[in-house]
Amino acid sequence: MSRKTLISAITAALVVGTASTTFAASNPFSDVPADSWAYDAVATLAADGVIDGYPDGTYQGQNTMTRYEMAQIVARAMAKTDIDKADKALVDKLAAEFAEELDNLGVRVADLEKKSDNVKWTGELRYRYYDANHDANPDDDETYNRVMFRLMPQAYIGDTGWTANARINYSLDMGSSNNAGFDATDNDASVDLVYVEGPLFGGTVQAGRLPAFTANGLVFDDRVDGVQYVGGSDTFKTTLIAARYSNDLEEAWENGTDLGGGFLSNSDTTADFYGIQFDYTPNDKVAVNLGYNALTGLDEAIEDVQAGSWGRGQNGYGDDTDAQIWYVGGMLGFNDNLSLNAEYAQNTSADKYDDAWIATLNYKEADVADPGSWGMYVGYADIGTNSVPAPTYDDIAGGQKGIVAGVSYVPAENIIATARYFTGEDNDTQGDNDAEKFFGEIEFFF
Structure with missing residues (x-):
C-alpha cells in the first residue's frame, strides 16, 4: 500500500x-x-x-x-x-x-x-563536550570532545514475550585531554550491553550485561553483569538486582563517563553488587523511592585509596572493603510544569563514611517527540567523597558540592540539545578549592 x-x-x-x-x-x-x-x-x-x-x-x-x-x-x-x-x-x-x-x-x-519485523533497530548519534576545572589541583582539569554513534538492536524470541538486546558503540575523539594517562585521540568500538529481557514470576526479568539505575541516578548508573527483577504495579514497584560490577577507566572515558563521578570511578576494580528498591507513585504529582545497595569485595579499590592514588585530598575510605548504602528520595509536583526533586544517600560502611544529596527545582520537560519543547532545572548538590559509587550526573562529580543548573531544548523531532553547568568547590582540598564544569551535548535519535 x-x-x-x-x-x-x-x-x-x-x-x-x-x-x-x-x-x-x-x-x-x-x-x-x-x-x-x-x-x-x-x-x-x-x-x-x-x-x-x-x-x-x-x-x-x-x-x-x-x-x-x-x-x-x-x-x-x-x-x-x-x-x-x-x-x-x-x-x-x-x-x-x-x-x-x-x-x-x-x-x-x-x-x-x-x-x-523480528529485529528492531534503534540508535543515536551524539556529540558531547565538557570542560572541568579545579583551582586546587589544576592537574585534574580535563576536556572531553567526542562523537559517539550507537546502535541498539532488539530481537524478539519467538512468541515468548522475551527479547534479546544489545548496545554497540563507536566513539570518535575530536581533541580531548585528560590526566589519566589514556590516549585521548583513540577511537574505540565496544559492545557494552548484551542481555535478555522477558516476563517471569509476574514481573520482568533482565539477565546478562544490563543497565542498573538506582536512586534516580544518585547512587548508581552503570552496567553490571547479573540478573535484575522488576515486579509490582505502576503504583508500587519492587526492583531486585544481584550482579558483578567491573569498572574500566579507559572505557568509561571513551563512553563519556566523568572519571570523578563516584568513589569507584578513579580505579579499575570489580565488586559484587546487590540492591533492592521500592518505588511508590500514587499519581503523576508524587513519587517516592527507598532502597539499599551493597558492594562487597572492594579490595583493589580500597588499596588504591589507601595508597593515595585517588587524588584531590581524599583521606581514605578505611579498612572496610564493603559499601553499604541506604537512600531515599522522590518528586513533588506543584503543577503540570513545576516540580521539586530530591535524593539522599549515605554509605554507612566506610570508616570515614559520608553522605550525598541533591535537590533540584525542575520547570517543564524536553520531549524528543515534541519539537519546540524544553525544560530546565536549578539546584544544589553535595556528593560526599566516599558516599556513592557511580552517580549519573553530567554536571557535578563525586567529592564536590555546589550549584547545578541545566536546560534542554528539542529543535526538531528526535533531536535534543542540552547544556549543564556546575559551580562550587572540591571537598577535602587545601587553599582555593573552587571548581566548575560546563557540559554540552546534542543527540540525534533514530
Whole structure:
C-alpha cells in the first residue's frame, strides 16, 4: 500500500466513521457511491482487511466512531507488513494514541511490531563536550570532545514475550585531554550491553550485561553483569538486582563517563553488587523511592585509596572493603510544569563514611517527540567523597558540592540539545578549592 493511499484511507476512516467487525468486504459498500470523496480510501481499507462493513452490506459512515472501533482499525493496519517507513510512523503514532484501547482489546502493540519485523533497530548519534576545572589541583582539569554513534538492536524470541538486546558503540575523539594517562585521540568500538529481557514470576526479568539505575541516578548508573527483577504495579514497584560490577577507566572515558563521578570511578576494580528498591507513585504529582545497595569485595579499590592514588585530598575510605548504602528520595509536583526533586544517600560502611544529596527545582520537560519543547532545572548538590559509587550526573562529580543548573531544548523531532553547568568547590582540598564544569551535548535519535 502506498503512502498516499494509506494516509488518505486512515484519514477517511477518522472523518467518515467506521463499522462493526461482523462482515468482511473487499468491495465498496452500498452506501458509499463511486463518486464519493471517500470511495477510494474506504475501498482500499476494505480490500486490505483493515475495515469491515455491516451485515447488510453498508458502511454507515455517518455514525460516530468509537475509540475502540478506531483502535481495531489501527491494530489491523499495524499487522500489515507491506507499508513503507513513513506509513509505519503514522500508524505508530495512532497506536500510541489508542494504546489503552488496544490493551483492553487484548491487542499488544509489541506483538504487532514483532509480526512485522523480528529485529528492531534503534540508535543515536551524539556529540558531547565538557570542560572541568579545579583551582586546587589544576592537574585534574580535563576536556572531553567526542562523537559517539550507537546502535541498539532488539530481537524478539519467538512468541515468548522475551527479547534479546544489545548496545554497540563507536566513539570518535575530536581533541580531548585528560590526566589519566589514556590516549585521548583513540577511537574505540565496544559492545557494552548484551542481555535478555522477558516476563517471569509476574514481573520482568533482565539477565546478562544490563543497565542498573538506582536512586534516580544518585547512587548508581552503570552496567553490571547479573540478573535484575522488576515486579509490582505502576503504583508500587519492587526492583531486585544481584550482579558483578567491573569498572574500566579507559572505557568509561571513551563512553563519556566523568572519571570523578563516584568513589569507584578513579580505579579499575570489580565488586559484587546487590540492591533492592521500592518505588511508590500514587499519581503523576508524587513519587517516592527507598532502597539499599551493597558492594562487597572492594579490595583493589580500597588499596588504591589507601595508597593515595585517588587524588584531590581524599583521606581514605578505611579498612572496610564493603559499601553499604541506604537512600531515599522522590518528586513533588506543584503543577503540570513545576516540580521539586530530591535524593539522599549515605554509605554507612566506610570508616570515614559520608553522605550525598541533591535537590533540584525542575520547570517543564524536553520531549524528543515534541519539537519546540524544553525544560530546565536549578539546584544544589553535595556528593560526599566516599558516599556513592557511580552517580549519573553530567554536571557535578563525586567529592564536590555546589550549584547545578541545566536546560534542554528539542529543535526538531528526535533531536535534543542540552547544556549543564556546575559551580562550587572540591571537598577535602587545601587553599582555593573552587571548581566548575560546563557540559554540552546534542543527540540525534533514530
